[in-house]
Amino acid sequence: MTSYGYRRPDVVITGIGMVTPSGADTSTAWKAACAGQSAGAADPRLAGLGVDFSCAVSGFDPELVLGGDARRMDPFTQFAIAAARAAVADAAPTDGSWDTARTGVVLGTAVGGQGTWEEQGQRLRDRGPRAVNPLTVPKAIGNIAAGSVAMNLGLHGPSLTLSTACAAGTTALGYALDLLRAGRCDVVLAGGTEAAVTPLVSTAFDRLKALSRRGVDPSGASRPFDEHRDGFVLGEGAAVLVLERADDAKARGRRAYARVLGYGASSDAHHLTAPDPDGRCAQLAVRLALEDAQVDAADVTLVNAHATSTPQGDAVEAGLIERVFGRNTAVTSTKGVTGHMLGAAGAVEAAFTALSIEQGVIPPTANFQAPGPGIAEIDIVHGAPRHAPVSVAVSNSFGFGGHNAVLVLGSA
Template sequence: MPRTAEVAVTGLGLLTPAGHDADTTWTTMCRGLSLTRRDPVLAGLPIDMSCQVTGFDPEAAHGRRLARRLDRFAHLVMAAARQAVTDALLDPGTWDGSRVAVILGVSGNSLDTYQREFILLAQDRPSHVSPLALPRSLPNMVAAEVALALGARGPNFALSSACASGATAIGIARALIIAGACDIALAGSGESGRERMSATCFTQMQALSCRTDAPDSASRPFDTARDGFVLSEGAAVLVLERPEHARRRQAPTRAVLRGYASTGDAHHPIAPHPEGAGAEQAMRAAMADAGCAARDIGHVNAHGTSTPVGDAAEAQAILRAFDGAPPPVTAAKGVLGHALGAAGAIEAALTVLTLQRQTVPPTANLTRQDPGRELDLVVGRPRTVPMENALSNSFGFGGQNTSLVFGAS
């Protein structure tokens, strides 16, 4: 495999229901207990539970003026970006900003802003519509705001591939570095699914778990009793860097990103291909891009949303991609719920931590798998797994499939 195909992961920022940083999130993940709770924001709706980032103060993190200008999803991703830069031992005051890219995934972005401002317009009160409504809601603005805050003047854009958005952003950022368009890229995503419109839309689609009487057992990836996903929120940003650039500044490297692939099912607007054909294709292509065979992958971080159809399709795809003998698998959404467009970035970050610690965190709420589709799922407690490479899956509406292959540094 050409060394130029690898990029270094030199920084990591995480803000999730499991914690406000990488170490706290990891510790909570290793307990393997669901964080789903009843949500006062969703009170009165048929499905009123979620996984929530608690105790985060946007004004303390960003200052009052910036906090007022941004929506919650942008609050989260801005915090993760600052963390990642600090973790990478970078100083935005001294770096060459023209060689720093910001590539962020966006899925649902500002539904809360849309709802609030459209109500004013419907009430014939156009003069009360906020002048911040447009800059808050344009999808590109989250990347622009991060770049503005950190002085990053290289390639700058947001992209959308539904719930694969964060993972796709990381893959595209790697491609920009390999192409020589930048030396450093901040890549990831943030989203808050805790919005009444999001909850209502997903409820109408019958996509959410209905276990409101037992929230902590609602999210159960790959379990035979799964009945839908749980809304969540969070953000993750990785600092990706040309290996030579990282070595020159003697930066610590958490992992390397070796492979990336995206595919489309071209099957259905919402449902995945029933046999996971596009997901299998993405995994195989990402491993080929990394110069890896299936036997070289020591762990799979599954998309695993806890939906009946989605998990069944992914399980089949993993089994085929690994010739019936996949490595140990985990599904973070059992603990964290589904952070939608941020999920792929969060799970990529967790895959990096898994490689660093050579330990796979457990999947929550798994008691029995679908017969004939059994994976080697880690349950109950973390499992020590020696590994050189790990693969992270992210899939989304529209048949979007993205797989990333990370390697130990």
């Protein structure tokens, strides 16, 4: 293990806010995850396309949360602000307890305001330049969700967006950890947001043969590690977590969900979309995260896998889990419930992992029945939630372009 010449501050999660396909608030989303209730269903936005179903956010009224301002925002910004507000309310800062100049925002996204670009492109083609909304750019650019969260909450610390494809939410949390350790911020709102369930994105992923075509059974289409998996199901939504130093949280009497022990990242440098088949660089990210956390693989009791329900990706990840953690560490993938939320996925999965640590409950891998070919012999939680203490957990995220990001969380 690395020896540090100074005492690193402990960083904890004190607030969680979620808007997901399995629930538009944290409590509902968590209950659905523990019940293994898949959100997959036919989606009118995708009607007539090769894949016409998704895991869509339901029960979310942006105007109820944001008022008339919602009409000037792409859904990926709406989701982010709603999740951030909920996270701050959950963290319950007393008036004046946070210095807004030292409170930052770090969000991840893969595609940003894609729906706005598609809508306005159609207007340009059908009706000409004057039909294009003058607010198109500030609605759609990738950084605007983080900027809008800062504006909405009056936060003046660093505000930025990171894009590492489907690893973006986890990358954002890792960067937030660094900001707190370095003393550049006292509080960071970190997570991911995505609203990419659009005709073009769905069709593009389908053309890559990345999506499930289980249209006769949408709720059973996202099935991580299962022998009948045939691709992922597009999801959408956001999760924002409040990170702060443990001493500060204790001073204001706030109990934490979990500690953020470590973070690791690497690059496959192998292929635009496919993982390195031997998983060696994803494994490197796991090893770096464990080293940063100063824990051994044997200490880990839960792995929240990236496992998207693709044939190759799930097999590669199962192999690295077996090599690093053996066959007895509990493994789950909550994407069976939420689908693949792209840049928001890692943040949602970190939130679920923190809740597993706090409550001693591991959600089942929805739709998993039997391991598919090439899936290593690992302990995949399925069928029902598992009630067991979780002291140290790992959350994996891997993205197109070879981005690997891994968090280690522990009991507070």
